[in-house]
């Protein structure tokens with residue numbers, strides 16, 4: 001393989017990593033050890049960000065708000081880059097630079113700097129096209145003081161577009177917490193060197209507008225969380241048949257609507273054959289493509305061809321539901337456990353110990369997560385990625401923790417974070433559609449991590465394709481189109 005291909009692959013991998021503040025410091029140290037200096041990194045980051053700002057400004061004036069640290073240093077580099085490209089630019093220095101690299105960057109900026117403070121009146125504050133926020137980045141350690149919050153708010157209110165560099169000031173990089181009230185909304189946020197957890201966490205991520213990464217050559221960090229990637233899914237092999245493509249069993253329960261929604265999604269998620277497993281009458285509204293198998297669940301599962309089983313949507317929580325979950329656990333099959341089955345899941349149940357030895361995905365929303373944490377004796381402390389990892393380790397299953405920013409955790413502690421999904425997904429039944437999609441991918445791949453990641457991407461993309469005010473049935477139908485987009 002050529003060096004260039006190797007390099008492109010490496011860059012594609014590092015472009016997906018999400019680094020905490022501590023990991024970013026370690027990565028920065030790695031670059032220093034390799035002979036780079038902070039000044040050079042700041043130049044690279046500032047110029048990369050400057051180019052984004054130049055394009056966005058499209059000739060309009062730019063105001064760069066600079067703080068005391070290296071985020072402020074980036075701001076001076078951006079300002080000089082803009083000046084070099086004939087963009088009208090003015091810097092407001094909220095505080096004087098305090099680091100060597102920031103001082104040097106400021107000394108290299110030949111344009112106008114207005115010092116914030118009592119001497120700078122409201123009239124003296126620039127107004128206009130684009131505000132660039134370089135007040136604080138990953139070094140923010142406490143809420144903005146009142147004067148800084150007021151300055152940031154005022155400038156944001158008087159510029160048509162707003163770009164946050166690395167992170168919006170006032171955001172905690174590791175947790176996505178907003179440390180002040182009333183922080184501005186941003187048009188664009190430019191992550192420098194690597195993504196930070198806050199770019200994918202509520203509530204910060206919804207204030208950031210579009211998010212883009214500026215590459216500064218950071219190496220891959222072992223153990224870093226990853227951004228959910230657009231999957232590549234292979235079409236069925238030329239000699240495929242329905243069983244080899246993946247036979248999925250969906251355990252029917254008390255509420256057929258949810259089960260059928262899962263099945264609608266599963267039918268479009270790539271599995272070759274989807275069966276509804278029911279002990280009683282077939283529910284009304286079963287689509288023609290969905291095969292109904294009637295009988296006692298252990299007998300139905302005696303067919304050795306199942307690739308995966310989905311249990312939970314519409315299951316109910318009574319003794320009959322419990323018994324079905326027991327059978328599903330005892331089957332040893334690759335398993336997706338959702339909805340009611342998550343609430344019934346207990347570490348003491350026979351078969352739960354075996355989750356680590358087979359492909360299994362748990363798909364809780366926040367409420368179900370709390371029940372699982374209680375049942376598995378977990379503290380529930382920490383942020384969502386940490387909580388998902390704790391449950392994955394305790395259960396041996398992959399955990400897809402749903403929400404506006406969904407997270408996938410593996411039992412080995414690795415984390416994948418989804419980008420913000422359409423808020424139209426907040427419709428009853430969209431979780432059933434996700435569960436059906438995960439199960440369909442599991443029947444095909446038999447790989448819990450791959451199935452969870454592919455399905456999360458397909459679900460999110462299906463929502464974009466479905467537009468606005470869609471029903472969960474329409475969402476299920478859009479899964480097929482989303483899958484067609486990512487065929488190898």
Ligand SMILES: NC(=O)C1=CN([C@@H]2O[C@H](COP(=O)(O)OP(=O)(O)OC[C@H]3O[C@@H](n4cnc5c(N)ncnc54)[C@H](O)[C@@H]3O)[C@@H](O)[C@H]2O)[C@@H](O)CC1
Pocket residue numbers: 024025027028041042045067068069070071072073074098099135136137138139140141142143144145165166167192193216
């Ligand atoms: N890590 C890297 O490899 C690179 C980092 N760069 C930039 O450096 C930034 C991090 O720089 P720093 O660590 O200097 O951090 P910041 O520039 O975010 O600011 C930290 C400084 O502000 C002080 N501070 C923190 N919160 C405060 C508050 N609420 N009010 C007043 N002062 C406060 C801190 O004590 C510290 O002096 C990144 O966000 C990025 O923009 C880039 O220059 C490129 C390379």
Ligand SMILES: Nc1ncnc2c1ncn2[C@@H]1O[C@H](COP(=O)(O)OP(=O)(O)O)[C@@H](O)[C@H]1O
Pocket residue numbers: 365402403404405406420421422423424425426427428429430431432433434459
């Ligand atoms: N505000 C939102 N923004 C983005 N995605 C959302 C939002 N609310 C819910 N979702 C997604 O929609 C799905 C809802 O699942 P769930 O809560 O199980 O709903 P239901 O039980 O009604 O099917 C999940 O995939 C979740 O990630």
Ligand SMILES: [K+]
Pocket residue numbers: 071133134135136137164165166167168169
């Ligand atoms: K910033």
